[in-house]
Amino acid sequence: MGAEAGETCTTAALCMYDLSYRPTSLPRMGLGDIRHEHVIAATEEFRRLGREEFLRTYGFGRARSYQLVLDGRRYDSKAIAGVAHGYATGDFLSAADFSGGAATVARCLRELGFVVETGAPSDNRAGLLARLRQLRVSRGPGNPAPSRHQPLSLLWAMARAADDRPRLTPWPTFRDEVGPLLVEFGLPNAKATPEYPFWHLQGSELWEVRGIPAELAMRMPNVGLFNEHHPQAGFTAETADLLCDPVTRLEAIATICETYLGDIDRQALFSRIGLSGYTTAGGPLTPWAEEPGGADTDEYGRSAGPAPRREATRSVIVRDEALARKVKELEDDRCQVCDTALRYLNRPYSEAAHIRGLGSPHHGPDELQNLLCLCANCHVLFDGLEIYVDTEGLVRGTRGDRAPRPLRRAPGHPIDEAHVAYHRDLCNLNARKPAAS
Template sequence: MIAAGRIHDSSYRPTSLPGMGLGDIRYEHVIAATEEFRCLGRDEFLRTYSFGRAMSYELVLDDRRYDSKAIAGVAHGYATGVFWKARDFSGGAATVARCLRELGFVVETGEPSSNRAALLARLRNLKVSHGPGNPAPSRHQPLSLLWAISRAADERPRLTPWPTFRDEVGPLLVEFGLPNAKATPEYPFWHLQGSELWEVRGIPAELAKRMPTTGTFDEHHPQAGFTVETANLLRDPVTRLEAIATICETYLEDVDRQALFAGTGLSGYTTAGDLLNPSEDGNADGATDEYGRAIGPAPRRDATRSVIVRDEALARRVKELEGNRCQICGTTLRYLNRPYSQAAHIRGLGSPHHGPDELQNLLCLCPNCHVLFDGLEIYVDPDGLVRGTRGDRDPRPLRRDPRHPMDEAHIAYHRTLCALTARKPEVG
């Protein structure tokens, strides 16, 4: 083993060797990497090995936090002699976080709480205007921010040209703005700069001392969007969800969330699982009789789609631990003379949730409870009781086998989703 604290020569550029991966890393290699991290200091360590700061996953050891991907890359060097850089491998829940956790380390998600808290505080204190005779705050800035967050969730460009902003945000202001309020997208495009979360580029300095006219916007083609710091914070799915919840609860409490999210491009937040596509109904284009009933064989069509590859071994493991018994209702089903249950992810794997495929993010559920859980009809409160978002269910404890760990952060994420979409979001 290479002695802890050894400084790797950054001029050395080895190539990756066949068969070498994260599986080569052992506990002692990670410890050596963390010791070097402490010796050099965070900034020098990241600079030496060409890594950026962690955006989602941090290794926590002895009350210190380490950038998990950088630690893994350096630990790989201690293990094999090949010191990986950020571009050499992918990070995230299914790779680096999983590797470190399997070695016995604690890996937590999220940005530093101070940065996230500052972001949420700025969202709660937008400098919104109040129209004459209407005490309610204008919705122009909140709606524009939700639209911009949907672009961030889709990994679209950070800055948007004025014509695109005008044409896409303008109709949102008409549909979801205050009654009798004028749709003036130029105002949020410019004045969101006062939040310190937003920037506008492309307006000459001599014209930027006061708000330019729409004619100036049309002439100079400026771009606007989140600052780099804000965009980086919103890359984290947990921070992004909290930002959406803060905006809705502060400025859009009485707006129908289903319609709002459909309009702003945030439909992914109306479910904890995959969105259902009505066009996939096999009978949609089939022949029908005079009463509208399907006749003849169901139609077929060719389709190509990208699906998330789930770890089937993890699904089998959670079912075995829970004895194929639903953790919510206690039902044990049988199908084809075999026990039947479903492995449900607490925080969805797909966009926009990007949850990890790990045991701590899985529940063993019957199909009925799985649908209700993904459909945000039921949630687990902070005391471990399963409740209905409509208040129409008697609470009952979530069954937990002692051998089945569950990450409370994932449960809290699902609970926030339920609060966000419920008409009466009193879910703790």
């Protein structure tokens, strides 16, 4: 093997371990360099990062016509091909570097043995929400309230979707995780029977069960057959694809809660079910403050030494500091809610607050249209869903204990109303009474 070939292999190997490395000396190659293992590596990174972050990282939009289907999951085919090309050659292609379509991306992936479907799945968000409102829930004798088994099971599955976990779950896992939820949050005196939602959610047309022989699937199998065959169940591929969109997922969660779980403590439910990210506008709060431990104290409770330290490793989102400075400059470091201008160390102090949080599960964009300039106090209230902006541009309290006042907007500071609506929906979801009409 010549020096040039050895250098190319070394470069490709570097890219496998350092995705920030982008060589500029390699010639642009066609999609013919991609192999099956390169596509698999790209899909694994897609799942690890999540769809929105994957597309944003590599400069792609959502697929409109062709989607790669693998193990029940859907992937944006052109983005997968561009990243797979990077794994193959070290040259990561962006959307502008090549054309997609039947003759290029779809053909390449199909020749490698992958399934590529023509036409994006139905984007019928309204249809999804309508089916959620029309679940065929049972009613026990003497109890007119609808059973919570199916709604709780769907929320549990949505938590898995938000966490980017496999959409199909084996029966033993479903039984062991959903069963206790039905005891804790189901109707009083209702028997916990996870096998019923596992099977009967198929009637919603949003759910499927695999692994039960056809001759046994004419009627609901008994628990013994579930234990024997270990079937899997979860959202259909189309439903799972719709729920990948954070806005749709929030609307779906809100629909279930408002339709079937109106009197449940939602913060307690979300914390228990894995949806605690929906109790704040910025994602889950750090649990460090609740961890045990502290400095030794004397008999009077005074510290007997310096505060203890612990080593910690965490992953943080890298924000665009230029955008934060921009919104502060536009608003002259004055809070857009209360008009306060703070100073700290003899300098103006304000905070750039994202309307729709950057992290999971909200996946908001880091852009000027998604930023407000707030004081520290209003920032905490906004992220804690204590205040929101109504459809008229007035800031209100979710508890109804604040006089409304206009959200001040400086000229040249665009705000995307879709992000404001998302935050308002979060407030509605967590409020005892709807925060906005």
